[in-house]
Amino acid sequence: MTQVDDIDRQLLSMLHADGRRTFSEMAPEVGLSVAAVKRRIDRLRETGVITGFTVQVDQTKLGLGIGAFVELSCTGSTPVGEIVRTAYRAPEVQAVFTIAGDPDALVQVRVRDIEHLQQVIDGLRRAGHVTGTKTLMVLGSWTRES
Incomplete structure (x- = not known):
């Protein structure tokens, strides 16, 4: 099982609400630099926590x-x-x-x-x-x- 902390959970929640959200939009909300947010998202993708990005259709x-x-x-x-x-x-x-x-x-x-x-x-x-x-x-x- 992959270790995720509260910041990872915040990032996942933001991406779940809007998969097109940019790193620069998320960074101030979690108190990290854009580069740190990118590293976290990349790690979540590499470990299989994030399996893809989709569109929701009505x-x-x-x-x-x-x-x-x-x-x-x-x-x-x-x-x-x-x-x-x-x-x-x-x-x-x-x-x-x-x-x-x-x-x-x-x-x-x-x-x-x-x-x-x-x-x-x-x-x-x-x-x-x-x-x-x-x-x-x-x-x-x-x-x-x-």
Whole structure:
């Protein structure tokens, strides 16, 4: 496990809020020089604490206003890799979480409307190893920053 201190946590929180934030913007907030902030961010990247920088997209503005989680149950001998490949064949799938117990995976999807959701679920159900699904509609979401 990589050692991080309070300043590292502050930097991570700032980058989580805005991944485009510059070292010179962060330096005064943590009381370090720009070079020291750069060294810390570089170390966090080299040790794998920071795995990349991404953009957050408002899916509703792209016409994908409905979010859902689909529980997938598969035949007992289905390898984890096949479960993930099955789910990712649908472009509406945002993430796949393989989990212990029953069901085998939790699949996050974004769709236009209920009819579109039904089509995605039908497609998942037709996949070779899927034996059942259960769908949970998202009503709202909140994310912890760090």
